[in-house]
Amino acid sequence: MTDPIRVVLALAGASGAAIGVRIGELLAEAGCETHLVVTPAAERTLAHEVGADALGRLEGLVHRRHAIDDVGAVIASGSLPTAGMIVAPCSMRVVGAIAATIAGDLLVRAADVHLKERRPLILMPRETPLHLGHLRALTAVTEYGAVVMPPMPAFYLKPTSIEEMIDELARRALALLRLPNTTAPTAWLGDRT
Numbered sequence: 001m002t003d004p005i006r007v008v009l010a011l012a013g014a015s016g017a018a019i020g021v022r023i024g025e026l027l028a029e030a031g032c033e034t035h036l037v038v039t040p041a042a043e044r045t046l047a048h049e050v051g052a053d054a055l056g057r058l059e060g061l062v063h064r065r066h067a068i069d070d071v072g073a074v075i076a077s078g079s080l081p082t083a084g085m086i087v088a089p090c091s092m093r094v095v096g097a098i099a100a101t102i103a104g105d106l107l108v109r110a111a112d113v114h115l116k117e118r119r120p121l122i123l124m125p126r127e128t129p130l131h132l133g134h135l136r137a138l139t140a141v142t143e144y145g146a147v148v149m150p151p152m153p154a155f156y157l158k159p160t161s162i163e164e165m166i167d168e169l170a171r172r173a174l175a176l177l178r179l180p181n182t183t184a185p186t187a188w189l190g191d192r193t
Helices: 017-029 040-049 054-061 092-099 106-116 132-144 162-177
Strands: 006-011 033-038 064-066 084-090 121-125
Touching: 006 017, 006 040, 006 106, 017 033, 017 040, 017 054, 017 084, 017 162, 033 040, 033 054, 033 106, 040 054, 084 092, 084 106, 084 162, 092 106, 092 121, 092 132, 106 121, 121 132, 121 162
Parallel strands: 006 033, 006 084, 033 064, 084 121
Antiparallel strands: none
16 A cells, blocks of 8 residues: 655745645645645635635645644654645745744744655745845745745736636646646747747
């Protein structure tokens, strides 16, 4: 019997909560065992941006939701094999905590575990413009091994709706984990002559 494909999905309190929800949907469609962590600020953002029932719908898609203060949860240990972790959206507070290795809650602890175990950690920070402190924190997490993927839509795909942009961003993040049963968007490059 083989282990299921496990992914940790975390939502922090930045704008763009719909991207995290779409990633949860795609992981469920792919049959992954998804472990969810949501910060209190992300709960508020989910309700505001996606709807009052968004957190409940997301919880229905995942294998297990872990409390943010449960630093003894299974995802806080490197002994639980995972295919990776995605933080979508990722607040600059979380980026800063990861950069400073201050694992004061389960989200940052799980991210730290992924870095120390050399597993993929995808961070989707949602902030603009960026000041020097942001840039230094993003540089630090990149140097530690994380992949920083700001949710910037690919306009060359000519999206016709917000939903298409969200789907494309979610699929691109999942493509970085190289999971089976997930598909990346196909870019149209046009005539290059």
